[in-house]
Amino acid sequence: MDTQEYTIKQISVFSENRPGRLAAIAHALEEEKINIFAFSIAEAKGFGVVRALVDKPDLAYKKLTELGFMVSFTNVIAVRMRDEPGGLSDIARIIGDASINIEYAYAYSGRDAAVLILRVDHVEDAIRSIRAAGGDLIRAEMFT
Amino acid sequence: MVRAWDPRIESMPKDELEKLQYRLLKTLVYRLYSFSPFYCRRMKESGVHPDDIRELGDVAKLPFMVKSDLRDNYPDGIFTASRDELVRYHVSSGTTGKPTVVGYTAHDLENWTTSLARALTSVGLGRGDVVQVSYGYGLFTGGLGLHYGAERIGATVVPTSVGNTERQIELMQDLQVTAIACTPSYLLHIGEVAEKMGVSIKNDTQLKMGILGAEPWSEQMRKRMEETMGIAAYDIYGTSELSGPMFTECTEQQGIHIWGDLALTEIVDPQTGERLEPGERGELVFTILQKEALPMIRYRTGDITMMDDAVCACGRTHPRIARLSGRVDDMLIIRGINVFPSQVEHVLMSIPEMGEHFMIVVDRKGSLDTMLVQVEVSREAFSDKITDLMNIRAKVVHALRSILNVNVDVELVEPGSLPRFEGKAKRVVDKRVI
Ligand SMILES: [Zn+2]
Secondary structure, three states: OOHHHHOEEEEEEEEEOOOOHHHHHHHHHHHOOOOEEEEEEEEOOOEEEEEEEEOOHHHHHHHHHHOOOEEEEEEEEEEEEOOOOOHHHHHHHHHHHOOOOEEEEEEEEOOOOEEEEEEEOOHHHHHHHHHHOOOOEOOHHHHO | OOOOOOHHHHOOOHHHHHHHHHHHHHHHHHHHHHHOHHHHHHHHHOOOOHHHOOOHHHHHHOOOEOHHHHHHOOOOOOOOOOHHHEEEEEEEOOOOOOOEEEEEEHHHHHHHHHHHHHHHHHOOOOOOOEEEEOOOOOOOHHHHHHHHHHHHOOOEEEOOOOOOHHHHHHHHHHOOOOEEEEOHHHHHHHHHHHHHHOOOHHHHOOOOEEEEEOOOOOHHHHHHHHHHHOOEEEEEEEEHHHOEEEEEEOOOOOOEEOOOOOEEEEEEOOOOOOEOOOOOOEEEEEEEOOOOOOOOOOEEEEEEEOEEOOOOOOOOOOOEEOOOOEEOOOOEEEOOEEEOHHHHHHHHHOOOOEEEEEEEEEEEEOOEEEEEEEEEEOHHHOOOOHHHHHHHHHHHHHHHHHHHOOOEEEEEEOOOOOOOOOOOOOOEEEOOOO
């Protein structure tokens, strides 16, 4: 199985917790007409990391770096959930059974389904075991 | 010795050098006692007469001079040359209070230039080298000092001064610059701007050397610049009161050679003024042995360092001083403990995930001092896992606390968000109202 087609390139941006930083990121992406599919903010003492799935990650990387932001790419995977009660617990069971170690996760509700985005420590193994357990992974091409 | 500007002086046996220093000191003291009202009064006040100087160590009987002596006698109250003998003035920016003025006779300029000619030769520069002088030209001594020193050894000077960094980088490439003289923070800035321009200092220029000083920097900073830029970085020392930048390390990079025939070096306890032994850290005190217009006897530089008296591996016999570890007056007292900004820098540079830029914010909450260190994370170390960043932060907190013995808070900030300094770096904000 080609795990490549399920590996999604997420951009991560370091941001201080001060007013206007998030707006600056959003504005920069808007200026370049970059679509944001999913989005999360993780916060710690004084700083945070903004993570986003966008349609043009390379352009987003370039634009934000030019503005002085510290940006990196991270490979993540996206699992489709049934958009109804119990959707998350199905996925959680699959992940648990496959003993996949999750670094972090965030969800968004798309047009057709709810999606759980995962950063795991071994992307290829995770893709194989989730697919084997009947999980519905979204192809990277859906995010372009 | 591989190559020296003046091998006879530079490798003079120690006992001969000390004899020479003693003779120069004795002459200087007699001259000042007889002809300078200021020095005569000073010596009388402290009960010392030129006849009391019977050996080199007797220099310790003479009273100290401090920066305020120059300020109080602004502009030229203690000059010992008449106005028509002067060929130049330099003026140091008075960060606090009045500026200080230094005058030079032709002979003073000659000694200054000679001092740098020896120093620049000792790092391997000479004919065929192209030296970009990116110290400020003008009232500040850095630009003109290095300018004449480099010309003297037959190198070609590009007098760029400070600023217009993109143009500096273009010239560095176009004129095949081999050495740059500037502040370490300005060289870092040049590195950053070059990167933005798509120029690699290491691969796209002929630069092989940096002569860096006028502000404190660290050994780790040196290693980092040497690796990323593919250069050898040498420390240079001098203050306007001495003439300007005068002394550098040699290629051994084991301390800055202080030419003993020009300056007599002492290290003293900043609190008591007592002389310290080689290897002990304290305040650097200079007696300038051959200056005509503005002699300095036991001038307290305010710089903290230590002396190494041993003959250097390069063969030079003149004593060396270690990299400065701070200023007596930069010393912060946090909850009764002495902290030097240079110690913070030292710690940060030893942590690879940290960038070069930081700020120290000192404040007081109730009756307790607080110290916050803001530091930029290096781009390579950026992880999108919060726990990784938290771990980096914890590592910095731990390292700072164990070195400084003070409770320090650390804030990770975005790259490029802290102030950049083109002159002397001012990395401390003290908000305490006492
Ligand atoms: Zn040496």
